Amino acid sequence: MYTHFLILQTNIKHEKDYEKKVTDEDMILKLGKLAFQQLVKGNLIFYGEDLRECGIDETEASVYSGLCTQIFREEFGLYQGKVFSFVHLSIQEHLAALYAHLICTVNKRNVFDQNKESLLSKLLKIKKSSSLPGLHQRAVNEALQSKNGHLDLFLRFLLGLSLESNQTLLRELLTQTGSCFYNKEETVQSIKQKIRENHSPEKSINLFHCLNELGDDSLMQEIQHYLKSGKIRKAKLSSSQWSALVFVLLTSEQKMDVFDLKQFIGSQHTADEVLQYLLPVVKESRSVR
Template sequence: LLIFDGLDESRLSLDFRNNEVVSDVSQQSSVNVLLTNLIRGKLLPSALVWITSRPAAANQIPPECVDRVTEVRGFTDAQKEEYFRRRWSDEDLSSRIISHIKSSRSLHIMCLIPVFCWITAAVLDHMLTTDQRGELPQTLTDMYSHFLLVQTKRKKQKYEEGHETSPQQLTEADREVLLKLGRLAFEHLEKGDIMFYQEDLQRCGLDFTEALVHSGVCTEIFKRERVIFRKTVYCFVHLSIQEFLAAVYMLHCYTNRNTEVLKDFLQRDWDEDNDSSDDDYHQDYPSLDVFLEGAMEKSLQSENGHLDLFVRFLHGLSLESNQRLLGGLLGRTDNSPETIQRAISNLKEMSSDEFSPDRMINIFHCLTEMKDHSVHQEITEFLKSENRSEEKLSLIHCSALAYMLQMSEEVLDELDLDQYNTSLEGRLRLIPAVRNCRKAKLNDDELSETLCEVVASALKSDPSHLRDLDLSESLLMDSGVERLSSGLESPNCRLEALRLRSCRLSEISCSALASALKSNIHLRHLGLRFHAQQDSGMELLRELLESPDCRLETLSLRCCGLSEISFP
């Protein structure tokens, strides 16, 4: 048994495609080559390999190399309440805090993360037990902004014997350290790094010992650990703190017109792109709404969504209330009501069928951070309506609806895309709701591969609610069927009926499907009507039926154009 603990802390380049094959235990090679060969089973093929990692780094490992995944899940709703009730002996105070958290859906959902519960407890305890006045945090950006101030106040009480110029004011030393931490957070967030070494801190002008003493903020958001060979590594207490400080740094660069950093991040040259007739640009510098739109597009282009929360924070920090709260840290920008409204309109109108529907939901989250609840209210009214099929849904409506259906405590009986009046891209954005329904009818010959990826995710989820899946008339390419098959093979899959009428499956697809169904003990009904199929493809399905592991009770093959050889 080989245990690799903390893959996310490693900076090894795991090139599974191009690394040389090493199968001889006596052959000398680099650590990253040895690791890829161990994971692929080329080296010590009978050994067991156990890897612990945060999700982002786990994505480096090819799915075909993974036999089992165990997820450490966060708090349930009941455990969230239990955490806050145990945190205070004052029952009235804990009840007030629980009530406030439940009033904000984004805060309540984030409390599944224990560290976020700790951050929330620190902020709300300070705000409700001191003379501090003001509205309690409603969004994630509000909460993390207040968290910085709470830690700053504690630092002043500890190191300055309680002498404060203002309990809500960051000193110049605080701002300097936080911006250096922000630069470290941002530069490594782009690379996907969450662990740092002494040289990384030095490049950002950070002396950890000095920062620890003079900032005080660092003691609760940044820590150091000693790992193998006694080399010190550093990390933020939680990835969300790194993402928040990265957003603080980026908005600081924007407000201070650091065009070099902005151009590198957005990968555009405003001097070349600038059109004198375009009012969105002021010479070589974009307006706030255009900058935020570019940041959103950049986040959607990332394959693993590592910039999603960063962009949510960036939108929240653009509001005057948060800029005022963090006075002096962000600088000043044009966040007039007109500019903010343009930014909100850009989010609502953003359109692209190039990105995963799961990723597009982040647009809805950004609206929440900007405290625009109009879409949420409209979808709430839509769900109450008796004439849903007559109401036209925009793209942002579909993303919001998919999210709300996913997060509902009630499992949806049926998701039928034909029941929603929207565009093709709108139908695509609705697909993530399949994760919280018992029956799904996703009939569309243009949804294809993206559909299979999301459905496979739904079949793998724990718990998986889907029992009846109809993908008839969908153009399922071989790669799409392979993704779907990975879901059917999952031990969490509880699917009982699968309909693939008129999906024109190839021999490769039939092979993947037959292989997956051999290990599926729940599927009872399979429909493959109207497939003009090759004999070889159907031969694979016949072998499936003859397998002792097959649990199918009904196999519909009407009008499949079969010869006498293909099926008895």
């Protein structure tokens, strides 16, 4: 949806015949670099020096604002003068993910490694880190280490961009998209391992969203089988299965007026254990028995 939106905005640019020296690729890469750098820093509002660091001068910025009124905007802050932002955080997250994907597939570089390591370290790691699986695993680790979850949606966008269906869309938008054919199973297994390591419920839920982006629902299918068969109380669930259960319950279209914990308490797990595992569901429920 977001890539369709970006295509629409570039088509509007062509119809309005704005400055032809600003190509689609140039605009998207510059805005993407700005989006990524500021997202990593946790910034939603940025200033002239931030733009210049990404190769955008103030004159260009006003052109970009005219080109992409639904993507990029400029305002006048109370004290700081002119400030800039994307029209919505999700637009910034999508552009940041697109930039990271293109830098990896076209330029064979990992955006997380830039300016953080010595030249020797970069040379030693370049083969692994510049691959898509390497970028994805690094992005997963960075998102898990984030205290406020500011890279969660960026990660989901990044993983989704590697699918062939989205690659077809990108080829409509850009002349260069690079080669990104790879075995996604490596990334899937890496994410499942992170779920097994039993991170916080919020982190696990985002990792399940990531598996959805990659089209893997094997853990969810296991839980759905237990739920439909009525064997959930008798099953000895692993930590990853409990996380899958939380995800299934939170994303279910069927909203329960009363969430009954008894249906999950059996011989294998005590009431206290079940409550601890299902706390995220309890917090979202109207009432709990």
